[in-house]
Amino acid sequence: MKAPAPLDAEFFCSACHTPFRNAMPLDSHGVCRACRAGLRGFDSASTFGFYEGTLRSLIHLFKYAGMRPLAGTLGGLMNRALPVDRQFDLVVPVPLHWRKSLERGFNQSELLARELARKRNLPLAKALRRKRAGSVQASLSLAERRRNVAGVFEVRSKRDIQNKRILLIDDVMTTGATASACATVLKRAGAKSVTLLTVARVDRRN
Numbered sequence: 001m002k003a004p005a006p007l008d009a010e011f012f013c014s015a016c017h018t019p020f021r022n023a024m025p026l027d028s029h030g031v032c033r034a035c036r037a038g039l040r041g042f043d044s045a046s047t048f049g050f051y052e053g054t055l056r057s058l059i060h061l062f063k064y065a066g067m068r069p070l071a072g073t074l075g076g077l078m079n080r081a082l083p084v085d086r087q088f089d090l091v092v093p094v095p096l097h098w099r100k101s102l103e104r105g106f107n108q109s110e111l112l113a114r115e116l117a118r119k120r121n122l123p124l125a126k127a128l129r130r131k132r133a134g135s136v137q138a139s140l141s142l143a144e145r146r147r148n149v150a151g152v153f154e155v156r157s158k159r160d161i162q163n164k165r166i167l168l169i170d171d172v173m174t175t176g177a178t179a180s181a182c183a184t185v186l187k188r189a190g191a192k193s194v195t196l197l198t199v200a201r202v203d204r205r206n
């Protein structure tokens with residue numbers, strides 16, 4: 001297997017790091033339309049690479065073949081993607097519905113969050129809860145995904161996150177709808193900032 005490749009794109013949003021084919025969707029500050037419209041929920045986002053090739057294979061082995069030790073490898077890649085000078089107070093994983101955790105035996109985002117917490121010497125809090133499962137998102141458009149995840153997440157304990165700079169962890173970002181929904185409830189409950197960190201993101205350029 002080739003080493004997983006870090007994300008490489010000529011044009012991307014300076015806030016959410018969404019890659020684009022050209023500079024057209026970006027304003028003079030390099031910010032995309034979704035970020036300008038405040039649709040993101042999170043303040044910024046970082047990712048290691050695109051969800052393809054070796055990286056995709058590693059995530060599949062980790063998530064679906066239950067190769068838990070890969071959390072260390074993937075967590076290392078995530079740590080590399082996060083600017084060293086960024087300060088955080090708390091690491092929070094995107095929650096799975098309990099039924100899914102039970103089926104899989106673990107929440108992949110939580111294992112990754114533990115790696116990041118250890119590497120950055122930060123506390124971890126399972127501050128979010130998924131109230132209902134939400135239907136499968138794979139075939140949905142961005143607007144449908146937003147509706148699908150709206151109201152799905154809630155904050156367990158507001159006290160844990162008040163005024164905190166939160167590092168929100170998920171494995172893969174597709175449209176960002178799930179992360180936006182999580183970030184929105186965290187902000188509403190008093191979080192100072194929310195930065196999303198994922199191993200990979202789906203390349204939606206076409």
Ligand SMILES: [Zn+2]
Nearest residue numbers: 013016032035
């Ligand atoms: Zn953006």
